Amino acid sequence: MSDSTVTEPEGRAQQTLPRTVTGEGEQGFLGRLRTPRRPRLWFEILLIAVSYWTYSLIRNAVPEQKAQALRNAGWIWKAEQRLGIAVEDSVNHAVNSVNWLIVGMNYYYATLHFVVTLGVLVWLYRSHPGRYAAARLALFATTGVALLGYYLFPLAPPRLMNGGRFVDTVTVHHTWGSMASGDLKHMSNQYAAMPSMHIGWSLWCGLTVFALASVPWARLLALLYPTATLLVIVATANHFWLDAVGGALCLTFGFTAVRLWYGALPYTLPRQPTGVSLLRSPAGAVSE
Template sequence: MGEATARTLEGRTAAPPPNGESADRPPADRRLSPRGPSPRGRRSPRRPRLWFEVLLIGVSYWVYSLVRNAVPEQKAQALRNADWIWGAEHTLRIAVEDTVNRAVNSVTWLVVGMNYYYATLHFVLTIGVLVWLYRWHPGRYAAARLVLFATTGVALLGYYLFPLAPPRLMPGGDFVDTVVVHHTWGSMASGNLADVSNQYAAMPSMHIGWSVWCGVMIAVLVRPVWGKVLGVLYPVATLVVIVSTANHFWLDAVGGLLCLGFGFGLSYVWYGAFPYRLARRVPVVDR
């Protein structure tokens, strides 16, 4: 009797678990991500597809440019809003953009470098960070992309509802349009390219929204300390550039941060976590 019972128990122990699960592996519903099951009602990131991402980014930027440039150029209202912003900054005692602009303009090599920075790095580094996330952080890519897209989308409302002239277009001669003065290829809102771009879409600043997005992704996700430092310095340098070239007020940067906050909030609601808190790899679900 004792031997028969022992053999029966041994057989039960050795029997494979149901549904083909290995004895040393957790159930499938616990392998959705390294952090455990996804919160109920939340979307789980999927593996990004290269062709779809390239198409989505291209079409989205085309639509963004089309809508941004189609916003009525309400010059009179934009100039009144610029006067209001400038007055508000004087009240807050932060209205030093004209001083910074003229000081940087006196150093030719510095201001020319800033003109090219303003015109190129805004796009190059943002695309670079997207590619980096796609390649090395696929589990976080979709949530991070949603932040960027939502930030940009809500910025379009700002361009429509609050047309704003940049400082360089304010009458009175206090600000210097550095692209025009130094004859550099720069902002599409200056010089020969001004006719194909909305001149009065300065609020919010997407140079700040996008650069802070890049900075957060880099500073939080890279391991080397020098990489984290660069992630922090990039949006700071961008802030200095947009003010020095008279393309934005300080408060335009605040508007960009508010839009970015909306983007992070929407991503959190959709995925149940901020992008950098998700698993690095796309969760594998057994079928």
């Protein structure tokens, strides 16, 4: 994703630019926070590092309620059977029978979750600085609300369910992979499968690139990425289908938070920082 693959959606940005509100309220701290500014590299690196460290710390500090997590997994599995979508075990065994494919998926699961997300953040920082803060807020809010799911609904991944119906593909194929599997399992909470942040983050990446890239192949890859991620999390027995639904709901919360804070979705904001606050008028109207 280079600068040459991006065009400014001129018409859309001009039509959806929220109202600039003036007055004493806009001179305060809240108004400054809502003002699009050019992000600072040192601050963004520090913020992302500290935020991910905090997220990991809290996620792993959530009690590993094994018994409850296994009961919840059984409930999810039965619910999917009633819905007619409980085919995760079939997908897991089918893909596991193709050695090169499942090994590739193991590495996909372990690496692209971070690499692609960071790559999209860097691209936004360089090419869309006016939209960067709002898009970053959507990602952070999505991740933050997921912590509630880990605490309130401990869930064992399919590979840890009783009965041995699923294959833990990282363990079987001895690949370096999930922090919740193999030799690394003691470094991560294994019973925090709901919601799936692999889906939440990949959807955020896909929607961001699809909305802002102009080259057709980039937009196509943007749509394929969360689709491929869904297949990977199921094939590797790390998540149920419904975990993906949970991840999508968290992303919806993230975009709602941005809409409430900035008065617009990230992709409709100006590409370059405007230096003016973006606030909705009391009546919800938009004006220049």
